[in-house]
Amino acid sequence: SQQGEEDPQALSIQEGENATMNCSYKTSINNLQWYRQNSGRGLVHLILIRSNEREKHSGRLRVTLDTSKKSSSLLITASRAADTASYFCATVTQGGSEKLVFGKGTKLTVNP
């Protein structure tokens, strides 16, 4: 069963613009992670934010976490064509195993 729900399902922007993707989840979490997947390939870990953190940055990526609303957002600034991919949020449930529960993903297209 899906824990995270990403929004929007698809996003198309121009190079240089910012892209924002949102993720909502249902149960209490230990951490939330964002992954990128290029078409039909493996997942690449982007960033992990712990339940006691509110914001984290990594290069052009900014992730926020609001545990009261059970939601997270991923912001990619100054997007590039190479950012075109599907982006997934995944949660590690509190008190559970270390398994990742993935959302359905946001398909981002950055047009040159």
Place this chain on the structure above:
Amino acid sequence: DSGVTQTPKHLITATGQRVTLRCSPRSGDLSVYWYQQSLDQGLQFLIQYYNGEERAKGNILERFSAQQFPDLHSELNLSSLELGDSALYFCASSARDYNQETQYFGPGTRLLVL
């Protein structure tokens, strides 16, 4: 390159057959996870092994089984294959059996059941 390797990259087989997917984790990682990605179900956790022992089970069918060997590589066995088993199968590894760890994914095995 995540350091996780999976073989084979592609597999085409027929219904009713049995296949084995192999995964080698990153050097030093003790946990191995298996995930299935299909169009209708998305990315689903199947099973986790930690240092040779089964740690957690997800939506893994009874026709599927896995094991982790003393050298820490893992195999996922899929038997009595059905058309609906066609999917991408990913293996991931992490350093410890610990809630805060990042998982590193392999490139996946694409299984097509005809």
